Amino acid sequence: GQQVMQIPQYQHVQEGEDFTTYCNSSTTLSNIQWYKQRPGGHPVFLIQLVKSGEVKKQKRLTFQFGEAKKNSSLHITATQTTDVGTYFCAGRSGGYQKVTFGTGTKLQVIP
Amino acid sequence: GAVVSQHPSRVICKSGTSVKIECRSLDFQATTMFWYRQFPKQSLMLMATSNEGSKATYEQGVEKDKFLINHASLTLSTLTVTSAHPEDSSFYICSARALSGRDYSTDTQYFGPGTRLTVL
Numbered sequence: 527g528q529q530v531m532q533i534p535q536y537q538h539v540q541e542g543e544d545f546t547t548y549c550n551s552s553t554t555l556s557n558i559q560w561y562k563q564r565p566g567g568h569p570v571f572l573i574q575l576v577k578s579g580e581v582k583k584q585k586r587l588t589f590q591f592g593e594a595k596k597n598s599s600l601h602i603t604a605t606q607t608t609d610v611g612t613y614f615c616a617g618r619s620g621g622y623q624k625v626t627f628g629t630g631t632k633l634q635v636i637p
Numbered sequence: 638g639a640v641v642s643q644h645p646s647r648v649i650c651k652s653g654t655s656v657k658i659e660c661r662s663l664d665f666q667a668t669t670m671f672w673y674r675q676f677p678k679q680s681l682m683l684m685a686t687s688n689e690g691s692k693a694t695y696e697q698g699v700e701k702d703k704f705l706i707n708h709a710s711l712t713l714s715t716l717t718v719t720s721a722h723p724e725d726s727s728f729y730i731c732s733a734r735a736l737s738g739r740d741y742s743t744d745t746q747y748f749g750p751g752t753r754l755t756v757l
Contacts, residue, residue, distance in 0.1 A: 627682075
């Protein structure tokens with residue numbers, strides 16, 4: 527079945543440093559979503575990318591969808607302590623409703 | 638944004654009992670809801686897709702007789718863990734799909750706060 531891997535699994539950064547997490551799917555995706563889950567909380571939808579090569583920005587967050595629609599990245603510029611949490615990508619293949627969640631990247635920001 | 642609630646937020650039960658978890662979309666209609674379970678420090682694993690008025694679609698390896706799903710209305714889906722055992726202890730999260738367009742490429746999933754089940 528479809529597998530979605532993320533790297534790195536964990537990342538500790540100093541506040542103010544940049545952070546990037548990468549998402550790779552074993553199959554071509556029709557779209558990809560990104561979520562953030564704070565410790566003890568539930569996933570919160572961040573964004574959805576649909577087009578090949580698409581780049582979207584949300585303030586300090588930049589999301590990219592690969593040309594082949596098999597990988598994606600999330601880049602955070604100048605991290606803040608409020609960015610702490612686990613970031614998941616979730617890919618959807620074909621016309622299916624379900625998404626497959628990636629393994630997640632846990633971000634820790636050191637003040 | 639759209640709000641999804643889950644009840645209860647936390648439940649402790651004895652082995653062999655059944656537990657029902659409710660998932661409600663509070664300010665929108667959800668024709669589709671998803672049930673996930675999440676083990677500590679792990680990703681979300683999709684258990685089943687629940688469509689209003691029809692039988693749920695279960696993922697491979699998920700026992701449909703053990704995890705009963707009912708989606709009786711456009712705002713409510715329930716997951717019943719039957720004859721629960723300690724290995725069923727987990728964080729169960731539902732999400733509801735809010736349509737913003739005619740195809741799945743524009744929809745968004747909104748997650749409930751989750752239910753932590755502990756089976757003694």
